[in-house]
Every structure is written in structure tokens, then in C-alpha cells.
Amino acid sequence: MHATHALAHWPLVGRYDEYAAALQVLTGEDPATAYGVLLVGESGVGKSTLAARLEEAVSETAHVVTVTSPSRAQPVMLGALAPLLSDVTAHDDASPITVFRAAAERLRSEAAGRPVVLRVEDGHLLDGASAGVLRMLAMSKQARLLVTSRPNPGIPDDLVALWKDGWLRWIDVDPLDRAETTLLLREALGGVIGRDTDRRMWEASLGNPLYLRELVRSALSRDELLNNHGVWTWTGPVVPGRLIELVTAELRRRPDGEREVLEIVSLAESLPLPLLFELADTDAVDALVAAGMLVVDNAAAPPTAQLSHPVYGEAIRSLVPPGRRRVLRERVVRHLPGPHDASLPDLLRWVSWALESGSVPEPELLVEAAALANRLQQAADARRFADLALLADPDDGVVAGALAQRARAHRVLGAVDRAQADLDQFHSLPASATTAALEAHVAITGADVLFHGLADPAAAVRLLDDALPRVQGCAQSSAVLRGHRLAVLMNSGSTGAPLDEAVEFLNDTSLPLLARIQLAAPVQLTLARAGRV
Incomplete structure (x- = not known):
């Protein structure tokens, strides 16, 4: 068989116990089981392949949505959940609760009464905001989760909490054994595998299906794996090394046009297909899809392209020099729609990409991104955006906004002295630079510094x-301040008239929902302590 043999669709072998256990959870046949599955294994062991087969099995009766976590090279808040949040504008009152409600409503409307399964690829790379929303979706039973994750660098705390509390079933996905590896080779290539070839392939891959696939792809492309009268024989040398090293070596051999496509997609994580065609050679895109290195989601509007496995992204990014990385990101940013009136995840992604390409967005936009980050409880990102806004030497109004957001971020991160310094600087600005919303924001931060x-x-x-x-x-702003004041009183043990006022505040549906939500837990606890529950 010629070296153009594709291998785009790698078969699934073994995994019978893992498949049966996960399917039982996802179909909800046993109400005593968990409400989702966490498939955990090292890179390349077949977690995504197993998840894809599970998706096929449940899609006849359930509405399945697949999302993928952006890589560590480009962390973007809510990046994984962007397909569910395209209708949420950056100017909406974003918070974990409102983002959860938007995602839940999107899933409900698209499911049309069917149960929902949310497949999450690369759960170990989830940003904190996305992981928090997934936890709420699972615990509210809005969606069953099917999550793939490596054990390292660490599974997000929210997913671990779901597992510990019985909401997710942890299923380890281990490398294949010797017999399963032989069966995988036979089904992938067709025909008989020579005894020596079988042994050498096993010793090289140690049962890692992706390593084995890349080994076969490389050997086929070099005409070192040949079919002689129905028997596959591998004549090439065994080059020991990690999976990432094998993939990197193979990527170096791709044509320049294909390499450029891989570089662009690896840096952008995913791109609308029409935009990718503007940025790169269409024939190269087609060749990579045929080779199984690039996948296209035709269900998206417009269709989107992304790498078929995160290890390709890790490998290609290791080959791109910093200067070229910046040039490629600048090309992508220039072709993206402007950030104004963008969806919430698109704005955050646009700001992150612009910063990584070396250009600094408008300070007003950075302050907006900092505010979003604070509302989504991502304080480190909020501080970074606010710092950059202040470096631009903006007018007093922008300075006020940046100081307010940075003070909140410092307080959450435990830097109380820095938070107070920002608050003091805020109060030194002219009154014309502030708004009622900023005054409320700063007052709440100041109260938290004093209380916590x-x-x-x-x-x-x-x-x-x-x-x-x-x-x-x-x-x-007045309602938010009143709610926070009552929360402080409840958390400090007040009862009597303050408790009655807090209960009345909670029952007033004309007040903002978020102002009442923050008060609910303190009031419940105070009522219990007062013997009024």
C-alpha cells in the first residue's frame, strides 16, 4: 500500500469496561449513579476517541454539544464555553450566575425537550470561569457532563469537587495492552501484521494509540511500512522518545503551506473556516483534514476548524519562533471583527490575542475586560488588564475605572495593602471622574478590605x-450597596431589626437579582442561628 494511506479515522479497540460504565451514567439508566463522567488519562491514550464513541451512542436520544478548552499557551476566560455564549454581549451584566443562566437557556432551547450531554475536551485546561459554570450546569442537572482530562498539570478544583461529591464518575483510561495494540494495528491497516513489526511497534508505543498512529503515519510517509502480499512489514528504525517528540519530528516534514495552516490554527485554537481560507492555502487545509490532523465542525455557524488533538498544538507551537508567533497573531487579529458589540467570550479572546500579538488595546477596552474578569471571579486577569490600562496614561475617567477594578482584584488576591492604596488613589480623583456604579463598586471593595x-x-x-x-x-447601585451592607451585618452575627430588613430585602422581587443572591446564604444561616427556620 502506498504512503498516501490516510489513517484519518483511527479505530477504537478495547475499552469495553470503560465504555459500558460511562454509557450507563450518560444515559441515566441508574438514578443512583453520577450525573456525568470524567475520563482521565495521559496524552494520546484514546480519551477523545472513547468520548466520540460515547457521543455517537447517546446522540440518538440526547442533544450533544462538544466544547474544547483553549490551551495553556492562550488562556482566555470562558474560551471553552464560547459556543454557548455567542448571544451574551460583553455589555450584559456578566457574572458566573448570569453566564450559567445563558448557557443553560441555550442548551435547553437547542435540545427541544431532549436530555443534554455536554462533552468537554481537555478539561485540565479549563479556565476557572468555565469550570465554575460547568459545575453549576451539572449540579442543576441542566446537562450531563462528558469530560476528558489529563491528570496533570491538574484537574480544575470545580471538576474535582463534582467528582468528590458524587456528581462525576472518574474513569481511568490506561494504555492498551499488547493484544489490544496488535488488534488496533490490524484494524487500522487491514491485513496481517508481521511478527517482528508487531513486537517493535508495541515496544515503541507501549500501548499509546496516538503514538502508534503517528508512528504508522511517519513510517507510511517514508515508505518504511509496506504491505507485501497481505503482510505489513516495518523496516524503519525505532526512534525512542516521548509522543510530543515524535509528533514534532513529523511536523517538521510537512510542506510549508501545511505547516503555516497548523501554525495559525494552533495559535488561534479554532477559527471559522472562511477566515482560515483567507489566511492560508485552501489546498493545505484540505490536505490536513484528509490526514486527520485538522477537523472541521460543520455543525457550527460558520463551520470552524481546529487541530484534531492538542498534542499537535503543543508540538507546532514549540517550532514557531516568538517573532513569527507575533506576526501570525497580528494577521489573525486584523481579520477578526472589532471588539465593539462583540459577544462576551469574543471580547475576552480579542483582548487576549491583541496583547499576545504585541498590540495594546484601547485603555477603555482594557478596563471593560478587567471589569468582566472581576465579575467572573478571575482576579489575576482583572489585575493584568487594569495594570495595562493604567500604563497607557488615560484620562481621569479611565483611571477611575482601572483603579476600581484593580483594587477589587488585589482584595480578592489577598493584597489588602495594595487594594487600599488603589482605593486611596481613586478617592483623590475629581468627582467628575466617577459614576454612581464606580462609587458603589469602590465602597464594596473598601468594606471587604475592612471586614475580611x-x-x-x-x-x-x-x-x-x-x-x-x-x-x-x-x-x-443603591440596591447593590444596601444588599452588601446587610450581608456584612448578617455575616457579623446581627439579628433583630437588621435580620428583618434582610428578609424583606430578599423578598422584594423588584430589586436586582444579584443583589439578592449574595444575601441569600447569610440570611439563611442567621435565621437558623436565631431559631427562626
Whole structure:
């Protein structure tokens, strides 16, 4: 057989126990089982192949949505859940709760009454915001989760919590044994595998299906794996090394046009197919799809292209020099729609890509991104965006916004002194630079510094009382401040009249939902302590 033999669709062998256990959970046949599955194994052992077969099995009766986590080379908040959040604009009142509700509503509307299975590839690379939303989706039973993950560098805390609390079933996916590896070779190539070839392939791959596939692909392309009268014989040398090294060596041999496609897609994670055709050679794209290195999601609108396995991204990024990486990212950013009126994940991705390409977005946009990051509880990102906004020497209004967001981020990250320094600088700005929303934001941060950082709840309440008159012209900001003040009182053990006021606040449906949500747990706990539950 000629070296153009494709191997785009690698068969699944073995995994009978893992498949049966996962399918039982995903179909909900046993109500005592978990509500999702966590497939855990090293790179290349076949987690994604197993997940794809499970998706095929449940898709007849369930609505299945697949999302993929962006790589560590390009962490973007909510990047994994972007397909579910395209209708959420960056100007919406984003928070973990509102993002969860938007994702849940999107899944419900598309499912049309069918159960939902949300397949998540590369769970170990999830950003904190995405992992938190997935946890809420599972615990509210809005979707059964089918998650693939490597054990390292670490599975997100929210997924681990779901497993520990019985919501996810942990299933280890180990390398294939010798007999399964032989069967995989036979089914992939067709025909008989020579005894010596079988032994050498096993010793080289040690049962890792992706390593084996890349080994076969490389040997076929070099005419070192040949079919002689129905028997496959491998004459090439065994080159020991890790999977990433084997893939890197093979990528170096791809034509320049294909390499450029792989470089662009690896840096962007996924791209709309029309945009990829603008940036790269279409024949090269087709060749990579045929080779099984690039996959196209035709169900997306428009269809999107991404690498078929994250190891290709790791390998190709290791070959791209920093200067070329920046040039390629600049090309992608220039072809992307502008950030104004973008969806929430698109804005965050646009800002991240622009920064990585060496260009600095407008300071107003950075402050907006910092605010989104804080609302999504990603304080490190919020601090980074606010820092960059302040470096641009913006006007007082932007400075006020950046200081407010950075102070909140510092408080969450435990840097109380830095948070207070930002608050002091904020208060030194002219009154014309602030708004009622910013005043409320800063007052809440200041109260948190006093309450959580300095253990002075009385001072925290006084600060909030002093701020209330400054925001009385804005009903939303006033309600948020009142809710936070009551939360401080409940958390510091107040009962009597403050508790009655808090209960009344909770029952007032005309008030903002988020202002009431933050108060719910403290009120419940205080009612229990007061014997009123």
C-alpha cells in the first residue's frame, strides 16, 4: 500500500469496561449513579476517541454539544464555553450566575425537550470561569457532563469537587495492552501484521494509540511500512522518545503551506473556516483534514476548524519562533471583527490575542475586560488588564475605572495593602471622574478590605452607610450597596431589626437579582442561628 494511506479515522479497540460504565451514567439508566463522567488519562491514550464513541451512542436520544478548552499557551476566560455564549454581549451584566443562566437557556432551547450531554475536551485546561459554570450546569442537572482530562498539570478544583461529591464518575483510561495494540494495528491497516513489526511497534508505543498512529503515519510517509502480499512489514528504525517528540519530528516534514495552516490554527485554537481560507492555502487545509490532523465542525455557524488533538498544538507551537508567533497573531487579529458589540467570550479572546500579538488595546477596552474578569471571579486577569490600562496614561475617567477594578482584584488576591492604596488613589480623583456604579463598586471593595482583611465589621458598615448618599440617584447601585451592607451585618452575627430588613430585602422581587443572591446564604444561616427556620 502506498504512503498516501490516510489513517484519518483511527479505530477504537478495547475499552469495553470503560465504555459500558460511562454509557450507563450518560444515559441515566441508574438514578443512583453520577450525573456525568470524567475520563482521565495521559496524552494520546484514546480519551477523545472513547468520548466520540460515547457521543455517537447517546446522540440518538440526547442533544450533544462538544466544547474544547483553549490551551495553556492562550488562556482566555470562558474560551471553552464560547459556543454557548455567542448571544451574551460583553455589555450584559456578566457574572458566573448570569453566564450559567445563558448557557443553560441555550442548551435547553437547542435540545427541544431532549436530555443534554455536554462533552468537554481537555478539561485540565479549563479556565476557572468555565469550570465554575460547568459545575453549576451539572449540579442543576441542566446537562450531563462528558469530560476528558489529563491528570496533570491538574484537574480544575470545580471538576474535582463534582467528582468528590458524587456528581462525576472518574474513569481511568490506561494504555492498551499488547493484544489490544496488535488488534488496533490490524484494524487500522487491514491485513496481517508481521511478527517482528508487531513486537517493535508495541515496544515503541507501549500501548499509546496516538503514538502508534503517528508512528504508522511517519513510517507510511517514508515508505518504511509496506504491505507485501497481505503482510505489513516495518523496516524503519525505532526512534525512542516521548509522543510530543515524535509528533514534532513529523511536523517538521510537512510542506510549508501545511505547516503555516497548523501554525495559525494552533495559535488561534479554532477559527471559522472562511477566515482560515483567507489566511492560508485552501489546498493545505484540505490536505490536513484528509490526514486527520485538522477537523472541521460543520455543525457550527460558520463551520470552524481546529487541530484534531492538542498534542499537535503543543508540538507546532514549540517550532514557531516568538517573532513569527507575533506576526501570525497580528494577521489573525486584523481579520477578526472589532471588539465593539462583540459577544462576551469574543471580547475576552480579542483582548487576549491583541496583547499576545504585541498590540495594546484601547485603555477603555482594557478596563471593560478587567471589569468582566472581576465579575467572573478571575482576579489575576482583572489585575493584568487594569495594570495595562493604567500604563497607557488615560484620562481621569479611565483611571477611575482601572483603579476600581484593580483594587477589587488585589482584595480578592489577598493584597489588602495594595487594594487600599488603589482605593486611596481613586478617592483623590475629581468627582467628575466617577459614576454612581464606580462609587458603589469602590465602597464594596473598601468594606471587604475592612471586614475580611482587617476584621472590622463595624467600620465596614460605616463605610457603606457613608457611600449610600453618593449613589442615591442610581437605583441599581443603591440596591447593590444596601444588599452588601446587610450581608456584612448578617455575616457579623446581627439579628433583630437588621435580620428583618434582610428578609424583606430578599423578598422584594423588584430589586436586582444579584443583589439578592449574595444575601441569600447569610440570611439563611442567621435565621437558623436565631431559631427562626
